[in-house]
Amino acid sequence: xxxxxxxxxxxxxxxxxxxxxxxxxxxxxxxxxxxxxxxxxxxxxxxxxxxxxxxxxxxxxxxxxxxxxxxxxxxxxxxxxxxxxxxxxxxxxxxxxxxxxxxxxxxxxxxxxxxxxxxxxxxxxxxxxxxxxxxxxxxxxxxxxxxxxxxxxxxxxxxxxxxxxxxxxxxxxxxxxxxxxxxxxxxxxxxxxxxxxxxxxxxxxxxxxxxxxxxxxxxxxxxxxxxxxxxxxxxxxxxxxxxxxxxxxxxxxxxxxxxxxxxxxxxxxxx
Amino acid sequence: xxxxxxxxxxxxxxxxxxxxxxxxxxxxxxxxxxxxxxxxxxxxxxxxxxxxxxxxxxxxxxxxxxxxxxxxxxxxxxxxxxxxxxxxxxxxxxxxxxxxxxxxxxxxxxxxxxxxxxxxxxxxxxxxxxxxxxxxxxxxxxxxxxxxxxxxxxxxxxxxxxxxxxxxxxxxxxxxxxxxxxxxxxxxxxxxxxxxxxxxxxxxxxxxxxxxxxxxxxxxxxxxxxxxxxxxxxxxxxxxxxxxxxxxxxxxxxxxxxxxxxxxxxxxxxxxxxxxxxxxxxxxxxxxxxxxxxxxxxxxxxxxxxxxxxxxxxxxxxx
Amino acid sequence: xxxxxxxxxxxxxxxxxxxxxxxxxxxxxxxxxxxxxxxxxxxxxxxxxxxxxxxxxxxxxxxxxxxxxxxxxxxxxxxxxxxxxxxxxxxxxxxxxxxxxxxxxxxxxxxxxxxxxxxxxxxxxxxxxxxxxxxxxxxxxxxxxxxxxxxxxxxxxxxxxxxxxxxxxxxxxxxxxxxxxxxxxxxxxxxxxxxxxxxxxxxxxxxxxxxxxxxxxxxxxxxxxxxxxxxxxxxxxxxxxxxxxxxxxxxxxxxxxxxxxxxxxxxxxxxxxxxxxxxxxxxxxxxxxxxxxxxxxxxxxxxxxxxxxxxxxxxxxxxxxxxxxxxxxxxxxxxxxxxxx
Ligand SMILES: Nc1ncnc2c1ncn2[C@@H]1O[C@H](COP(=O)(O)OP(=O)(O)O)[C@@H](O)[C@H]1O
Ligand SMILES: [Mg+2]
Numbered sequence: 001x002x003x004x005x006x007x008x009x010x011x012x013x014x015x016x017x018x019x020x021x022x023x024x025x026x027x028x029x030x031x032x033x034x035x036x037x038x039x040x041x042x043x044x045x046x047x048x049x050x051x052x053x054x055x056x057x058x059x060x061x062x063x064x065x066x067x068x069x070x071x072x073x074x075x076x077x078x079x080x081x082x083x084x085x086x087x088x089x090x091x092x093x094x095x096x097x098x099x100x101x102x103x104x105x106x107x108x109x110x111x112x113x114x115x116x117x118x119x120x121x122x123x124x125x126x127x128x129x130x131x132x133x134x135x136x137x138x139x140x141x142x143x144x145x146x147x148x149x150x151x152x153x154x155x156x157x158x159x160x161x162x163x164x165x166x167x168x169x170x171x172x173x174x175x176x177x178x179x180x181x182x183x184x185x186x187x188x189x190x191x192x193x194x195x196x197x198x199x200x201x202x203x204x205x206x207x208x209x210x211x212x213x214x215x216x217x218x219x220x221x222x223x224x225x226x227x228x229x230x231x232x233x234x235x236x237x238x239x240x241x242x243x244x245x246x247x248x249x250x251x252x253x254x255x256x257x258x259x260x261x262x263x264x265x266x267x268x269x270x271x
Numbered sequence: 272x273x274x275x276x277x278x279x280x281x282x283x284x285x286x287x288x289x290x291x292x293x294x295x296x297x298x299x300x301x302x303x304x305x306x307x308x309x310x311x312x313x314x315x316x317x318x319x320x321x322x323x324x325x326x327x328x329x330x331x332x333x334x335x336x337x338x339x340x341x342x343x344x345x346x347x348x349x350x351x352x353x354x355x356x357x358x359x360x361x362x363x364x365x366x367x368x369x370x371x372x373x374x375x376x377x378x379x380x381x382x383x384x385x386x387x388x389x390x391x392x393x394x395x396x397x398x399x400x401x402x403x404x405x406x407x408x409x410x411x412x413x414x415x416x417x418x419x420x421x422x423x424x425x426x427x428x429x430x431x432x433x434x435x436x437x438x439x440x441x442x443x444x445x446x447x448x449x450x451x452x453x454x455x456x457x458x459x460x461x462x463x464x465x466x467x468x469x470x471x472x473x474x475x476x477x478x479x480x481x482x483x484x485x486x487x488x489x490x491x492x493x494x495x496x497x498x499x500x501x502x503x504x505x506x507x508x509x510x511x512x513x514x515x516x517x518x519x520x521x522x523x524x525x526x527x528x529x530x531x532x533x534x535x536x537x538x539x540x541x542x543x544x545x546x547x548x549x550x551x552x553x554x555x556x557x558x559x560x561x562x563x564x565x566x567x568x569x570x571x572x573x574x575x576x577x578x579x580x581x582x583x584x585x586x587x588x589x590x
Numbered sequence: 591x592x593x594x595x596x597x598x599x600x601x602x603x604x605x606x607x608x609x610x611x612x613x614x615x616x617x618x619x620x621x622x623x624x625x626x627x628x629x630x631x632x633x634x635x636x637x638x639x640x641x642x643x644x645x646x647x648x649x650x651x652x653x654x655x656x657x658x659x660x661x662x663x664x665x666x667x668x669x670x671x672x673x674x675x676x677x678x679x680x681x682x683x684x685x686x687x688x689x690x691x692x693x694x695x696x697x698x699x700x701x702x703x704x705x706x707x708x709x710x711x712x713x714x715x716x717x718x719x720x721x722x723x724x725x726x727x728x729x730x731x732x733x734x735x736x737x738x739x740x741x742x743x744x745x746x747x748x749x750x751x752x753x754x755x756x757x758x759x760x761x762x763x764x765x766x767x768x769x770x771x772x773x774x775x776x777x778x779x780x781x782x783x784x785x786x787x788x789x790x791x792x793x794x795x796x797x798x799x800x801x802x803x804x805x806x807x808x809x810x811x812x813x814x815x816x817x818x819x820x821x822x823x824x825x826x827x828x829x830x831x832x833x834x835x836x837x838x839x840x841x842x843x844x845x846x847x848x849x850x851x852x853x854x855x856x857x858x859x860x861x862x863x864x865x866x867x868x869x870x871x872x873x874x875x876x877x878x879x880x881x882x883x884x885x886x887x888x889x890x891x892x893x894x895x896x897x898x899x900x901x902x903x904x905x906x907x908x909x910x911x912x913x914x915x916x917x918x919x920x921x922x923x924x925x926x927x928x929x930x931x
Contacts, residue, residue, distance in 0.1 A: 068473070089475035103473050108466030108533035109459070117463055118474030120456045130454045306807050306833070314800040339794075409632055410928035500796045506825045507930065510761075510793035518797075552804040561789040561805060565763075 017080060019044045019182065019213050020065060025074030027060055034060045035237045037074070042215060044181070047208040049224035049245075050217045052234035053257060058217045059100075061234065062184050065215075066098040067091035092118065096182040097175035101190050104171050105159050112155040115140035115174055147173040147203075165196025172203050176210075183207055184215040189223070201227055221257060225250035233257060280527040280539030282579035287542050294553050301556055309435065311549050316437035317500050319544035321515055322522035323441075323448055324492025326540045327485040329523050330452075330465045332532030333388035335486065337377065337395030338493040338519055342512030344399045345370045346497030347407060350507055353414050359423045363498060370494030373399070374487035381486070382479050388486075396516065403509050413505035428502025437499040441541065444492075449537035461485060465532030522547055525575045529583075546575065617650040619679040621883050623876070624670045625657040626684055627709070632852060632928055635920050637876035644880040653880055654678075663687055667694065674698045680883030684709040684727075685720060695720050704886050706879040710767070711896065723892045726878045728870030728900035730770035737771075737847055738778020740866055740903045741814065750845050750865060753779065756786045756814040759802060761793045761822045768818045771849070775816055787812070795825050802829045815846045820855050820867075823848040824931050827863050838862055839906075851904060851912050853928045859909045861931070869912065871899025873919075 018041035027035040035057045042048055052058050063069050064076065070086040077083065078094055091098075098104075105114050113120075116136050123132040140155045149166055162170065168188055175183045185204065189197040205227050208214045218224050224231065225245060233241035233256055241256055275281065294302040301307060321338055328335045345366050352362035373395070380391040418424055429436050452458040460481045463471035472478050493512075501507060526543025528535025550571045554564045623641065627634045634657065641653045656673055658665040663686055670683060671694065681698065685691055685707050692712075695705050705722040711729075712719035745752045756779060758772045769788075776786040789805050791798035806812060806829065815830060815837070817823040826846055827837050836843025839862040848855050851869040858864035878897055886892045904912050917925050 066473070088472055089477070092475045098473065100473070103467065103469040106463045106466035106470050106533070109463060113459055113463075117459070117471070118476055120459055122456060129456065130450075131456060131459060133454075301808060304807065306803070310800055310803045310807070314796065317796050408629075408924075408927065410930060412930045504796060504799065504828070506795035506799065506828060508793070508795050508821055510821065511795060513793045514797075515794060548800070552800065555789075555801060555804040556808040558808065561757075561787045562760075562763075565790060 018042060018077075019079060021077040021080075022061070022065070023075040023077070025061075025064065025071045025076065027057075027064060027069070027072050033237055035064075035071070038234070038237070038239050039074075040232055040239055040242060042182075042213050044213050045208060045211045046229045047204060047214040047216060047227060049221075049228035049231045050215055050234065051219065051221050051224060051231055051253070051257065053219060056234040057237040058234055059186055060237075062098060062100075062186055062215070062217065065091070066096060066184060089118075095180045096184070097178070097180045098184040098186065099168070099171045099175055099188055100186040101168075101188065105167055107158065107160040109159060110156050111144065111153060111159050111162070111170070112136040112140040114159045114170075115143060115155070119178070143173045143177055144170070148199075149173075163196075165192045165199065168192060168196070168200055169203070172200065172207075176203075176207060176212075180212065182213045182215070184217070186217045187219075188216070189218070189220075197223075219257075221254045222250045225253065278527075278536065278539075279529070279534045279579075279583075280536045280542065282575060282582050283526050283539050283542045283546060286525075286546055286575045286578065290546065290549055290553075294549070298557060302553070305433075307552065307556065309433075311545070311552050312438045313435050313503070314548045314552075315541075315545045316435055316441045317496050318515075318518055318522055318548060319441040319445065319541050320437075320492050320496035320499065321519040322526070322540045322544050323445055323537060324489035324496075325516075325519040325523050326448075326526075326528055326535060326537060327461065328388070328489045329520070329528050329530060330461055330532055330535050331482060331485050332465055332468070332530075333381065333482070333485070334520065334530075335377065335392045335489045336389065336516045336520075337373070337392040337399060338489060339512040339515035339517075340396045340399035340403070341370060341373050341490050341493040342497040342515050343403050343510075344373075345494035346501050346507065346511050347403055347411050347509075349498050350411060350414055350501060351406075353418050354412060359418055359421050363423065363427075366498060367491060367494050370490045371487055374490030375483065377490065378483040378486035382482055400513075403511075407509050409509055411507050411509060411511075413507045414501050416505070419502060419505070424502040427499050428504075435503070437503060440495075440499060445537050445541045452537060457481070457484065462533055465534075467533070518547065521572055525572055525579075527579050547572070617648065617884070617888060618652070619650070619884065619887055620652045620654070621680040621682065621880055622654045622656060622673045622676075622678045623682040623708070623879065624666070624673050625655065625709075626666055626686055628657040632920065632924075633872050635924075636872035639919050640873045640876035641880060644877050648880075648884060651880070651884060663690060667691070670694060674703065677701075678703060679887055680704045680706070682706045682708050682726075682879035682883065683722075685712040685722075686710060688712050688714065688720065692720050695722065704883055706882050708875045708879045723886060724882060724894070725896040726882070726899060727875050727897075729898055730767040731774040732898065733849070733868055733870065733901040734771035734774025734776075735778050736774070736901045736903060737816070737866065737868060738775045740905070741845075741847060742778065742782060744865065744905075748841070750839070751813055751841055751843070753782070753784045753814045755809065755812045756784060756816055757802075757805065757809065757812045758786060758788045758816040758818055759791050759798070759822050759826050760788055760818050761791055761798065762819070763790045771816075771818055791822065791825075793821065798822060798825050799829050802826065803833065806830070806833055806835065813844050815844055817846060817848040820848060820850040820852040823854055823858055823864060827858070839865055851916055853916065853925045854930055856904070856909055856913050856916060857929055857931060859904065859906055860913065862906070863931075866903050866905045868901040868903055870901055874899035 020042040022038060022040045025035055025038045038061065050058050064071050067086045067088045067090050075082055121132040121135045122129040137155055144153050144155060147169055149169060188200050204214050204216055216224055216228060228245050230244050231253060232239060321342065325335055325338060348369050349362050349366035352365055353359060377391055377395060380386055381388045419428065427436060431439060460476045463476055464478055464481050468478060497512065522543040523540050524530060525546055526539030528539060551564060551568045554567045555561065559567055625637065627637060638655050641655060645653055656669050658669060666686060667690060673681065681703055683705060699705055699721045707722045707725040709727045711725040711727065741753060744750045756775065758775060760768050762768055772788045779786050791801045815826045817826045830837035830844050837846055846864050848864055848867045850867060855864065855867035859867060882892050
């Protein structure tokens with residue numbers, strides 16, 4: 001384990017330069033301070049568990065990283081470059097994909113259209129751009145097949161017909177095939193059956209092995225401890241823990257979360 | 272077959288077939304009379320153009336209550352320019368620019384002002400009507416007879432093979448809008464925004480741009496509808512377009528577009544306009560007490576919306 | 591801007607009661623007409639012009655015309671309340687709504703401000719109705735009735751076809767006055783056994799045209815079209831014309847009658863498109879309430895009966911005189927502008 005000058009840890013062997021670097025970020029929703037002075041680095045090829053109680057600020061941090069809201073203070077760097085303009089489209093263009101439980105799929109659109117939503121392929125007829133429906137159908141059918149979704153799934157069907165697990169798998173599949181560099185999963189296994197959950201976790205590990213940065217958000221420390229390389233714990237909008245998985249047991253980490261929710265700890269317990 | 276059953280406009284397709292059969296059986300002489308056909312065609316064109324514009328807005332979960340007044344003010348601007356010896360093409364362009372401006376203002380207030388479109392356009396409904404009163408001092412003349420004979424006015428308001436050009440325009444623009452909605456990236460974005468704005472945004476759909484275009488199209492269609500009407504008919508008034516917003520919304524809803532956005536077709540909207548027009552016309556013609564037809568049209572509307580809802584539920588259950 | 595003047599006037603007049611008390615022994619009265627006939631309404635000029643004429647005759651009296659811009663009962667009541675608060679020597683007011691205005695006006699009367707109703711009466715019998723002195727204005731029911739009787743007279747004289755069935759085109763279903771006109775027409779026609787239909791056409795011209803077309807396509811026995819407001823008379827004519835119903839005035843085809851002495855109605859008669867219209871005496875409605883208030887203040891006298899200022903039927907025989915007087919009041923320019931034929 002290498003400990004950086006700023007007290008953050010990163011896995012041995014990973015390149016020195018972080019892919020995403022959060023520096024002293026704060027965010028307030030009106031009067032409410034959702035994040036306070038959070039600094040954390042994420043490196044390519046690692047699977048980071050972002051853990052914390054409900055309301056800790058995990059989703060808020062992710063919303064900043066994926067360009068949905070700009071931070072009130074602090075800086076965000078992507079691949080060494082400071083992000084000035086925060087916009088979801090920009091994050092997507094940088095190869096960052098956020099998979100959230102509730103959003104990402106439009107129930108009224110077909111599987112194929114959801115697959116390409118925001119980057120629809122077009123074909124010119126008389127110089128006018130029309131959706132390339134053939135490509136949409138073929139590419140999305142291939143993905144449906146490759147990621148082991150039910151054979152009965154027709155890419156022309158509305159995505160609302162898929163089960164929760166299928167939708168989650170589909171979102172991950174979509175994220176992977178668009179050659180992303182960062183995949184963020186916000187509570188990806190909520191409401192999923194045990195089998196579906198295992199499948200999603202397997203996918204997360206595969207993605208990391210393919211060299212992607214995976215940020216995996218959950219409040220289930222035991223689940224993430226099995227697969228993550230590093231665990232970051234948020235508490236009341238502050239980062240309280242940032243350790244390699246091997247440095248602490250799941251039980252010890254759970255203790256931090258449990259205690260933290262009783263007495264808010266200002267200083268990181270472990271660094 | 273399965274595809275057909277899933278269409279959001281299935282209800283209105285059935286409804287139109289039903290009234291067609293009903294009126295054919297009940298009084299074929301009246302129903303297939305050219306006067307009836309052209310009367311229904313003429314008003315379907317006016318309402319249909321308004322409703323197509325409204326569809327874009329309803330599809331993104333918004334509503335535009337200002338279209339009746341916009342129809343009025345754009346129409347009156349067009350007539351006013353004509354009467355001041357502006358050439359008809361230029362008058363058309365300027366009047367449509369006014370429509371575009373109104374649409375952009377609506378969009379800006381909704382997007383930047385973060386106001387509900389219901390409030391913004393309700394304000395527009397009163398504001399533009401009030402503006403008509405102020406500008407006209409209560410009286411407006413129609414498009415002069417001579418101007419209505421010009422090629423341009425004839426193009427919009429004349430006839431081809433006895434068929435209203437306005438009606439042909441409705442079919443052509445309806446087709447183009449349907450293609451735009453279902454076959455282009457913009458259409459896909461519009462449907463996505465209507466289905467689930469947060470998801471659409473997370474995929475990089477430019478929500479502001481899509482909303483702006485939807486509101487602009489809505490106002491432009493309202494203006495076009497007014498000009499098509501005025502190049503055909505001489506009558507005008509400061510009350511031009513009064514109440515049209517509700518008819519347009521009714522046509523959209525009857526046509527199977529959900530007020531919750533994301534689902535709907537242009538075919539449904541056009542058929543919805545036809546349905547409302549035909550039902551009203553036939554109820555009056557077939558001798559319903561003349562002051563009662565309004566309620567009958569209301570009942571037809573409710574029946575159709577109920578059918579739409581039932582079809583939708585059945586669909587959800589059967590998957 | 592108008593509102594600004596309203597306020598300005600109110601502020602000024604708040605200071606005036608003291609001044610008024612000094613002059614009141616002479617004939618220095620201040621009368622206020624609170625009206626729903628605003629600047630958008632072509633009839634306003636009749637009221638204000640006739641009040642000016644009154645002022646020339648009685649220079650000691652100060653008259654004020656206050657109106658809402660658009661029809662809104664709430665705004666109207668607000669203006670009325672403000673006007674009463676300034677303690678004028680008399681008020682003229684249309685009874686837009688019995689229930690809403692009763693408490694306000696009865697209180698004003700009790701506090702010593704005489705009230706004259708104009709344009710719209712409180713239809714209840716004296717004793718029950720609001721305690722105004724008298725009513726000056728038209729009568730909607732009489733308007734329909736007289737028009738019906740005129741049509742019957744003309745038909746009997748062989749100038750126009752005998753009525754077979756009448757369609758009343760109503761552009762505002764919520765307007766009680768229009769309903770009363772239909773009742774009047776219906777009662778007139780009852781005497782000769784002619785049925786009367788009321789068709790709600792709405793106020794959008796294209797929609798109105800479509801509705802009338804549907805109706806006329808099957809109700810082929812209808813040969814009289816009664817346009818209940820001047821707004822719809824060109825629409826009615828053009829639909830009838832396009833359907834080949836021969837609306838031009840003759841002893842054949844359909845015949846059209848309408849309402850009001852607006853340029854549209856008058857020119858329609860002049861062109862032989864319309865048989866008749868009516869005048870409800872707007873000039874009197876501005877002038878007489880002022881005069882009644884004046885003599886009530888001076889001498890305590892007032893007409894016990896309502897003063898009906900209309901309807902007077904306008905037809906091809908007397909239309910020229912009305913065209914002349916309308917032009918002289920509203921001006922040649924405005925007359926042309928209001929023509930929408
Ligand atoms: N849009 C918002 N407006 C106001 N407060 C918010 C908003 N979103 C989240 N919050 C608040 O910010 C805090 C952190 O929320 P969140 O980041 O969603 O937590 P987590 O994902 O860790 O459960 C919570 O207290 C939440 O109530
Ligand atoms: Mg969360």
